Amino acid sequence: MADAISGLTKGWLADVTFANYSDLFNRRGAQGDTAGELDEDEVPFLAGLLDAMLEELAEQFPAASSPEDARVIADARFQLDAAVQGRQSQGVGEAGRRLVGVTTTMLRLPGVRQAAQWMNGWSILSQIAQVGRYLDRRAKKAELGESVRARVLGGLDPARPLVVVSHSLGTVVAYEALHEYEGAVPVWITVGSPLALGAVVLDRLVPRPASCPPNVASWLNFWDRDDLVVGRPHLADWIGPSKTGVKAVTERVDSRGLWTHTATKYLEHGVVAHPVIEALRP
Incomplete structure (x- = not known):
């Protein structure tokens, strides 16, 4: 394994x-003001x-076994409902700031807080906003997704x-580019994937x-229990097989330390790196 990794990093294996x-x-x-953008x-x-993320967290922190965590999730959902209801009367900037309040509240959950010690509500909202911008199919807006896929496919x-x-x-980019x-x-290995994180993406x-x-x-497909962005096992259930019968095989991994969503955290696991x-191998 060590020789293979060396060959990969030095460029002679592939x-x-x-x-x-x-x-x-x-x-x-x-x-850098996400709400203003x-x-x-x-x-x-x-x-x-x-x-969708709050639904995932509600499954992870049920009221019966985690009452304090369930109250945090309820608080975040209350803020989310207020942001949606007040969007038209208060303007985009205020709605964005309310959404930042939602992500900031989500960071009060113990596992999430530990996994994202250097993150804040602004940075989390900024990351997930890019998914929406990529998937925007409106005229002119769709040019972004086309440019991203062209850059990916152009190097292959x-x-x-x-x-x-x-x-x-x-x-998400790879899903469309590979088609x-x-x-x-x-x-094809996917890690930290939002592909099945609610119908809003799917x-x-x-x-x-x-x-x-x-x-x-x-x-x-690999997902971490403390990764805010993933759709957990739903990906294998909600995305159908190819015409030859191939579909996603999903497995959970558990990382330690800061912000488990990074690619390096996933690739530290042998179960993720080994198939690569x-x-x-020749």
Whole structure:
């Protein structure tokens, strides 16, 4: 395993391509105030995504066994309802600040707080807002998603087998890009994926109904219990198989330390890294 990792990092086992499209999300004049950057049509998406996240947390912290945590979740839901109800009368900026209040309240949950010690409500909302911007299909807005996929696909050679490791928003991008890709994909690994985090994401995917890309031979999905952004086991249930019968196989991992949503936290687990190495062996 050590030799394989060395070969991968030094470039002789396989060519490694990292698709960086973060600059495409930059907005002119942005000053780091997420609420101030929001468009009016982004608020409903973010509210729906936060609603799905609260549902996940409610399953994780049931009132019967975690009464204090359940009260925190109830408080966050109350704030979310207030943000949605007051959106039109109070304006986008105020609605955005209320949504930041929701994510800040969510960070009061013990496991979430420990897993995201350096995060705050602003940064969490900013990260999940990018998912909505990518999935926006309106005229001109859809150009962002097209540009992101073009950058991803532009660095690939369909004549060679491709092993894909995608993370967070990257799993949404990879889902759509792989449906356009013509080459063989022996293994596709998704970590920290919001693909099945409520209908607000699932129903915006293209193509629909959601299914495994046809050229993927194996799809492995990993989620962490303390990862705010994932849809947990639902991904394997809500996204259908490809025409050849391939569908996601989901497995839970448990990370320690700060902010479990990072790709490096997931790749520290042998169960995640091992399939990559196996797929690359000569």
